[in-house]
Each structure stands twice: as structure tokens, then as C-alpha cells.
Amino acid sequence: MGLEFYASKLADAVNWARKYSLFQYPFVTACCGMEFMSTFAPKYDVARFGAEFPRFSPRQADLLIVVGTITERQGPILRRVYEQMCEPKWTMAFGVCASTGGFYQNYSTMPGADQCIPIDVYIPGCPPRPEQVLDGLMLLQEKIQKGEGFVQRRERREHDALKKGHLKVVG
Amino acid sequence: MSAEALTRAKNLLGDAITASHAYRGDETLVIDPLRVVAVMRALRDDEELALDFLVDLTAVDYLGREPRFEVVYHLRSMKTGARLRVKAPLAEPEDGTNPSIDSVVALWPGANWFEREVWDLYGIKFAGHPDLRRILMYEEFVGHPLRKDYPKERRQPLVRRDPNEG
Numbered sequence: 001m002g003l004e005f006y007a008s009k010l011a012d013a014v015n016w017a018r019k020y021s022l023f024q025y026p027f028v029t030a031c032c033g034m035e036f037m038s039t040f041a042p043k044y045d046v047a048r049f050g051a052e053f054p055r056f057s058p059r060q061a062d063l064l065i066v067v068g069t070i071t072e073r074q075g076p077i078l079r080r081v082y083e084q085m086c087e088p089k090w091t092m093a094f095g096v097c098a099s100t101g102g103f104y105q106n107y108s109t110m111p112g113a114d115q116c117i118p119i120d121v122y123i124p125g126c127p128p129r130p131e132q133v134l135d136g137l138m139l140l141q142e143k144i145q146k147g148e149g150f151v152q153r154r155e156r157r158e159h160d161a162l163k164k165g166h167l168k169v170v171g
Numbered sequence: 172m173s174a175e176a177l178t179r180a181k182n183l184l185g186d187a188i189t190a191s192h193a194y195r196g197d198e199t200l201v202i203d204p205l206r207v208v209a210v211m212r213a214l215r216d217d218e219e220l221a222l223d224f225l226v227d228l229t230a231v232d233y234l235g236r237e238p239r240f241e242v243v244y245h246l247r248s249m250k251t252g253a254r255l256r257v258k259a260p261l262a263e264p265e266d267g268t269n270p271s272i273d274s275v276v277a278l279w280p281g282a283n284w285f286e287r288e289v290w291d292l293y294g295i296k297f298a299g300h301p302d303l304r305r306i307l308m309y310e311e312f313v314g315h316p317l318r319k320d321y322p323k324e325r326r327q328p329l330v331r332r333d334p335n336e337g
Contacts, residue, residue, distance in 0.1 A: 107316035
């Protein structure tokens with residue numbers, strides 16, 4: 001057992017801490033906001049999963065929840081909010097509109113928020129029940145623990161490429 | 172109430188009205204589009220009618236029918252409570268340019284955004300409008316999406332992510 005064993009155990013511990021302290025930024029655009037409020041209110045109590053604290057600034061959040069329909073005109077705003085968040089960061093599409101565009105199939109609606117930002121977890125439903133949201137949150141926690149989030153995978157790819165000498169650290 | 176308003180309006184406006192109908196309270200006038208401002212002013216300023224409130228201004232695209240477009244005004248009187256719909260049929264010009272009708276912003280300032288919306292979604296111009304820009308769609312958008320010949324599947328995205336990202 002060499003240094004690598006301890007490094008991988010450390011990564012596990014860090015991911016464990018990350019998955020139980022998600023600070024979310026709710027990007028609420030439509031009626032799913034009602035179910036979002038219900039999920040985050042005491043009855044369903046998302047605090048049990050360590051994600052009770054919405055930060056209404058993307059710079060202080062690490063989970064972007066896209067709640068509701070995204071129109072083409074909102075796309076650049078959503079993209080900008082995503083880019084302002086510090087890494088590592090995760091995203092969740094809340095409801096069918098954010099996942100696929102839902103029943104909208106027209107000139108104004110983006111067919112899923114994943115057209116402009118990477119999405120880690122899709123929660124179906126119109127709107128989803130709070131149980132589904134909590135299920136989605138638990139799936140995301142599993143993903144974080146395994147290091148399978150979009151940003152985590154990219155970081156790992158870059159790390160491996162650096163080790164193999166394909167990338168060079170500049171500066 | 173609205174039925175009397177329809178009779179009164181027909182007497183008042185004479186040959187500016189090309190047709191009218193009334194069925195269960197949907198009293199409607201069809202007017203000559205070239206005289207829309209004169210008609211609206213008469214309906215608004217007449218003592219008896221006093222149709223002083225522009226409830227809504229919208230348009231319809233009857234693709235395949237001549238004339239193709241129709242601009243619809245919904246009026247209401249705050250004095251008598253009467254309601255009246257006024258329709259102005261509008262043909263598409265032969266040369267393929269956008270159809271045009273006179274603006275009623277001078278009569279009702281509230282028509283400003285309605286007319287911008289109709290311009291944005293139907294491509295009907297309002298002559299004399301102070302600021303005829305798109306209001307719902309973005310400036311980069313090409314075409315007018317509520318026209319019946321706008322393809323349902325056409326998307327005009329402002330931003331798309333790199334699929335290799337993340």
C-alpha cells in the first residue's frame with residue numbers, strides 16, 4: 001500500500017463531505033417552483049440531506065437547480081450563471097421542461113437545459129413530487145461520492161492527461 | 172347594452188364598416204383598415220358609445236384566405252360597460268413585404284406594447300408607432316413565429332454548449 005491508497009481514501013472523504021453539504025442555487029423560472037418550495041419546506045425537509053441552504057448568489061453555490069422552462073432567450077443568462085459558479089459544481093434539471101422542454105415544442109423553448117449547460121441529474125415529472133426530487137438528490141449524492149459529476153470527470157481527465165504529460169502547467 | 176352599442180356604431184360610422192355580426196354578446200365590426208384611426212377615434216369620443224378602454228389588440232393569420240391577416244381590437248366602455256370587437260382585415264402585399272396598418276398609440280398609449288407584440292409575432296407593421304421593436308423575441312431572431320407558415324421545428328438558439336464539455 002503506497003501513497004495512492006491514502007490519496008484515494010482522502011478523495012473519498014472529501015467527496016463524502018461534499019455530498020452532505022450542497023449549497024444550491026435555485027434558478028426558478030416556472031410553476032415547478034411551487035414543488036421546489038414544498039420540497040425545501042419542513043414537511044419534506046431537505047435539510048436531512050444537508051442541502052437546506054439556498055444561496056441566491058451563484059458564486060456561493062455548488063449545486064445549480066434548473067427549476068422550470070428555459071426559453072432560448074434565457075439561455076445566455078443560465079449559461080452565465082453556471083459559469084459564475086466555483087468548481088466543483090453540479091447541476092440538476094428539475095421537472096420535464098428543464099430536462100427535455102416538456103410539452104413545449106415551439107420556437108421559443110429550449111429543448112432541455114442540457115442544450116446550454118451540462119446536467120448531472122434529470123428529475124422527470126410535471127411537476128415532480130417532492131419524493132422524486134429527494135430521490136434525484138440522493139442519486140446526485142451517489143454520483144458525487146463516486147466522483148462521476150461532469151466537472152469531477154473533467155478534472156480527473158485533465159489530471160490524468162497532466163500525469164501522462166499531454167498537458168503542461170503554464171505559469 | 173353591447174347590442175345597442177353595435178347599432179349606434181353602425182349608424183355613426185357608415186361606409187367605414189364593411190360587415191358586422193352579433194352572436195351571444197360577441198358584437199363585432201369589420202372595418203376598412205385604411206380608416207382605422209378615424210373609426211377608433213369616433214368610437215372612443217362619441218358621447219353615447221364612450222368606448223374609452225382598449226382591452227386588447229391582437230392579430231390572426233388566416234393562411235390561405237384573402238385577405239390573409241386580421242388585426243383585432245377589443246374595446247370596452249367604462250361608462251356603460253358595453254363591449255365591442257373591431258376587426259381590420261389586412262392583405263399581404265404582392266411584393267412580399269410586411270403588411271401595414273396605422274398605429275392607434277396616439278389614441279391609447281397602452282397600445283404601444285400590444286402593437287410591438289403583433290409586430291414581433293406576426294410581422295404586421297404599425298405606421299406611426301413611436302418605437303416598433305421586437306418585444307418578446309430577441310433582436311437576433313429572424314421571421315415572425317406566430318405566422319402559420321413559420322416551421323414548427325425551426326429553432327434559433329442564442330447559445331448552445333460544446334457537447335464535449337464536462
